[in-house]
Amino acid sequence: MSSTTRHSIYRIVRRIPRGSVLSYGDVGRIVGTGPRQVAAAMRACPVGLPWHRVVGAGGRIRTPGEYAWIQRERLMAEGIRFHGTSFSYDAYRWRTKAHSH
Template structure:
């Protein structure tokens, strides 16, 4: 299995209503946060890419694509994850940091 496939498998296991940072996913599977970002930029449809956010809770896709930003925000809202108007998941909705 290559690095991207490993990322996809891990992200598929993030439960609905939960988010993780690119760095957390990377540490869990032994790749960099950047590799996670590249992988999720071209992932299969069944990978819940919207559950991965910046370490500060920011929806990083907002800088690249307003369409994908709106999609990520809507998908997270459907799962009960709050996102503020600036594109941040509040700190209390993020997993605790090590």
């Protein structure tokens, strides 16, 4: 993946407001890449990036290992309400201008 693509992904993720999320696929569509490339970029994201606001399709946490609990706790602290292992993606999805077209 090019550094330009990686920086574009990080720029979008930085803009996701507290209490909102985007899926890997949505970030990829905005940037013009696939969800796997977004996931790869998130695994190497810089400190301070709100990585926890990028989730799997349908409001599922796809982060592996102990980071899944960290992600869940951070999302809950921002007001996202879980129902079992997932949440209503549509209720918390960030409505960007890119989605309104």
